[in-house]
Amino acid sequence: FLAYPTTFAIIENLKYFLLKKDPAQPFYIGHTVKSGDLEYVDGEGGIVLSIESLRRLSRIFEDPDKCPEQGGMIWKLSEDKQLAVCLKYTGVIAENAEDSEGKDVFNTKSVNALIKEAMASHPEQVADGCCSDTAITFSGLAPNHMHVMMYGAYRLRPYGHTYSDALVFLPPAGSDND
Incomplete structure (x- = not known):
């Protein structure tokens, strides 16, 4: 899992998603x-890469024509686009997570x-329409906002509220995941 320092991640939701x-x-x-033609x-x-994607990426780094260590057109691209170009050579394409x-x-x-x-597009559905209930990341946060997110995600429990969510975070039967 790769993330910027300004990205807040809820690792439990990431683990659930990856099950x-x-x-x-x-x-x-x-x-x-x-x-353009590049999806990244x-x-x-x-960014989440599987073990197999990392293996393929490691092998493609050995080919200086496809993923040069320095120089070449690829180095004029942003880091996330560079990664996509190299992965594309290995047959691994970007997948949107929903x-x-x-x-x-x-x-x-x-x-x-x-x-x-x-609020601007559908104010009557802000609570339901804003974000996924199982969101994994939010970006562009300053350190003090990270603390607020930590509190909201892990500490705040309204008195008297019964959690009757349909979400059950258990690994599939036979899985060795924790």
């Missing part, structure tokens, strides 16, 4: 963006920005 994935299969997941995962929201409702789980914006957008 459905086979690390022996190549995958490269996050918030996808298209730039935006580093702002975080929840069961089609909402992004790797967010390239802060919660504040996402709520403002939701």
Whole structure:
């Protein structure tokens, strides 16, 4: 998992999301963006690579024609685009991560920005329409906002509120995941 210092990650949600994935299969997941013919995962929201993708990436680094250590056109691109170009040579393509409702789980914006957008486009559904219930990342946060996110995600429990969510975070039967 790769993320910027300004990206807040809820690791439990990341682990839950990855339970459905086979690390022996190549995958490269996050918030996808298209730039010309290149589709890549935006580093702002975080990037997840499977073990197999890392193996393939390691092998392609040995080919200076495809992924040169220095120089070449690839170095004029941003880091996340460089990664996508190298992975494309290995047959690993970017995959957008969404929840069961089609909402992004790797967010390239802060919660504040996402709520403002939701208020502008559909104010009657801000709580439901803003973000995924199983969001993994939010980006663009200053350190003090990280503390607020930590409090909200891990400490705050309204008195008298009964949690009757349908979400159950258990590994699949026969899984050796914790």
